[in-house]
Amino acid sequence: MARERHDPVTGQMTTGHEWNGIEELDTPIPRVALFFLVTTALFALGYWILMPAWPLGVTYTRGLLGFDQREVVTRQVDEAAAARANWVERVMALDYAEIRADAALMEIVNEAGHALFGDNCAVCHGTAGTGGPGFPDLAAGAWLWGGDAGTIHETIRVGINSGHDETRMSQMMAFGRDGVLERDEVRAVAAYVRSLSGQDLSATEAARRGAGEEIFAENCASCHGEDATGMVELGAPNLADDVWIYGGDAQSVQASIHGGRQGHMPHWEGRLKPLDLKVLALYVGSLAAGGAGGEE
Known part of the structure; x- marks a missing residue:
């Protein structure tokens, strides 16, 4: 109790x-x-x-x-659609130079492009477009096929070595694996290529550089150019800068020469709307330092 x-x-x-x-x-x-x-x-x-x-x-x-609340949401959606229709029509009607000259419109394009890039491209190129091993750095301004917005648009549209009927085709042959060059010749041309971008060579590499220059002229210049600055017509990269897709160290360069390279980029025509392709081309071009990649 x-x-x-x-x-x-x-x-x-x-x-x-x-x-x-x-x-x-x-x-x-x-x-x-x-x-x-x-x-x-x-x-x-x-x-x-x-x-x-x-x-x-x-x-x-x-x-x-x-x-x-339903009426409020419906009204907001209608207002957003009306606002979008305005800039969509302008983007589709104007050429790339005119769009880039309009700072307010480019702000909208970059915002939409950032979302599109994150959804479709960042998985390979990274969220900032800086790439990684095997995937080009889109922010470096080192373009394989050209960096004007129209060319970027075409690359996105048809892809590289993709299933599109008009795809861009690019392949580097396997000089070592296919027996075109001997092992010492692969090492020599790798030393020469590394020297073009101002890299420090070991004493052994320096001794091979002269022979590598001759081998390069005979086997590589037809695609990469006599000065090794590349050919956008073939998608052959510039070997004289400090931008590398597969790595610029001795081992990586030798591996590229020995086994060859064939990159792949899917085509986005049919997957993305024409507006999205154009917005992405403008956005990707703006990733390069100073926006240089988007100039006509």
Whole structure:
């Protein structure tokens, strides 16, 4: 049986309940708690009266204010569609130079392009477009097929070594694997190629450089050019800069020469709308330092 008594410390009555020597005080609920309970109840009652609240089968109570979230969302969607239609029409009607000259329009294009790039291109080229082993750095301005917006658009449209009927085709033969060059010749031309980008060569590489230059002229210049600056007509990269797709160290360059390279990029025609292709071309071109990749 519970026995109430005065707590000698607080002077409060106890409830008479005891747990292992611990007694419960009969303390009233704090006034502030009652205040918030009453306030919450009044707010709920007011909300039920003013706003849509209670379901009634196939309908619901509308509330005295007549507020309808569905109508608000529908209106916002219609407004967004109208705003989008305005810049979409302009992007499709203007050429690349005109679009780039319009700073406000380019801000919209870059925002849309960033989302498109993240959804479709970043998995290979990275979120910032800086690429990785086997995937070109789009922010470096070192373009395999040309960096004007029209050319970038075409590359995105048809892809590289893709299944598109008009795909860009590019392949570097396997000089070592196919027996065109001997192992020492592969090492020699690799040393020469590395020297073109100003890399420090080991003493052994430096001794091979002269022979590598002759081998390059006989076997590589037809695609990469006599000065090794590449040929956009063939998608052959510039070997005289410091931008490397597969790595510029001795081992990586030798591996490229020995086994050859054949990159692949899917075509996006039929997967993306014409507007998306154009927006992506403009955005990708703007990734290069100073936006140089997008100039006509």
